[in-house]
Amino acid sequence: DAKTTQPPSMDCAEGRAANLPCNHSTISGNEYVYWYRQIHSQGPQYIIHGLKNNETNEMASLIITEDRKSSTLILPHATLRDTAVYYCIGDGGATNKLIFGTGTLLAVQP
Amino acid sequence: DAMVIQNPRYQVTQFGKPVTLSCSQTLNHNVMYWYQQKSSQAPKLLFHYYDKDFNNEADTPDNFQSRRPNTSFCFLDIRSPGLGDAAMYLCATSTLAGGNYNEQFFGPGTRLTVL
Numbered sequence: 669d670a671k672t673t674q675p676p677s678m679d680c681a682e683g684r685a686a687n688l689p690c691n692h693s694t695i696s697g698n699e700y701v702y703w704y705r706q707i708h709s710q711g712p713q714y715i716i717h718g719l720k721n722n723e724t725n726e727m728a729s730l731i732i733t734e735d736r737k738s739s740t741l742i743l744p745h746a747t748l749r750d751t752a753v754y755y756c757i758g759d760g761g762a763t764n765k766l767i768f769g770t771g772t773l774l775a776v777q778p
Numbered sequence: 779d780a781m782v783i784q785n786p787r788y789q790v791t792q793f794g795k796p797v798t799l800s801c802s803q804t805l806n807h808n809v810m811y812w813y814q815q816k817s818s819q820a821p822k823l824l825f826h827y828y829d830k831d832f833n834n835e836a837d838t839p840d841n842f843q844s845r846r847p848n849t850s851f852c853f854l855d856i857r858s859p860g861l862g863d864a865a866m867y868l869c870a871t872s873t874l875a876g877g878n879y880n881e882q883f884f885g886p887g888t889r890l891t892v893l
Contacts (some may be wrong), residue, residue: 702881709885711782711868712821755820764828764872766882766884768820 672756673754677773680750686743688772690756693737701732702759702766703741705752712755712768715741781805782885782889791859797884799888801869810852811882812844813868821868827852828874829884856890864892 673691680686692701716723716730718739722732729742743750751770756771783802791797801810811829821870825834827846841863843855856863866889870882 698811704882706821710886711870711887713884714881717881764874765823765825766821768822770820 670759671758672758673771674756674769674772676770677775679777680743680746682748682776682778683745684778685714686746686750686774687739688741688754688756688774689738690711691743692756695736695758697736698742699724699758701730701736701739702757703728703730704755704757704766704768705750706755706771707749707752715754717759743774746774748776748778751776781853782869782883783873784867784885784888786888787860788889788891790867790893791793791856792893793861794858797856797859799853799867799890801852801885802850803869803871804850805871805883806849807871807873807883808849809872809874810846811870811872812842812852812854815866815868816867816872817888826856847868859890861892861893874880 684774700717700719702717704712706712716725716728718730718732732739738777753773755768755771812824812827814824823835824838825844826889841857845853866887868887869885872882873880882888
């Protein structure tokens with residue numbers, strides 16, 4: 669599984685887009701990039717995942733660079749309820765393991 | 779709603795006294811996982827079941843065991859809890875399709891206190 673690097677914390681104003689970066693320079697060709705978040709005292713929650721192409725769902729967008737060495741999770745209109753630790757994880761699919769890194773604590777400010 | 783349920787949400791046990799944490803799911807997923815999350819740390823995978831096949835992580839202590847009597851239920855047994863085993867224990871489920879595992883669905887966790 670790819671080692672991922674994320675900033676330890678970020679702030680974002682409510683209503684603004686939150687852009688969370690992740691470096692995964694050792695990711696292999698068949699490894700997906702998964703994003704999960706964990707709101708305080710809750711279990712992690714799946715957000716989105718991608719392989720090569722950019723992805724969008726009802727929660728967020730995922731932008732993956734062409735060389736796949738980094739990605740950005742975008743929350744288009746952050747709310748106070750989006751305050752959480754966001755984890756970027758390189759997942760081998762066939763190995764099923766989620767190796768959580770330290771994540772980014774996103775604090776959405778009113 | 780389909781979900782992953784963990785009982786109890788909070789568990790207190792004494793040093794060395796065996797304790798069992800339970801997880802149930804209504805998603806009919808064939809894979810179930812147990813993670814340990816210590817304070818201010820990220821979740822760490824202990825083991826998982828693919829159907830009845832048990833897969834232990836290499837660094838999971840022998841003190842931790844698991845049982846999966848059927849698709850819906852999975853148990854985490856801590857045979858002799860130490861103070862260092864105080865943590866949040868998270869259960870998750872997923873499916874295996876087309877040779878790849880899909881996203882994991884987590885329960886709310888059981889917070890274990892060891893006195």
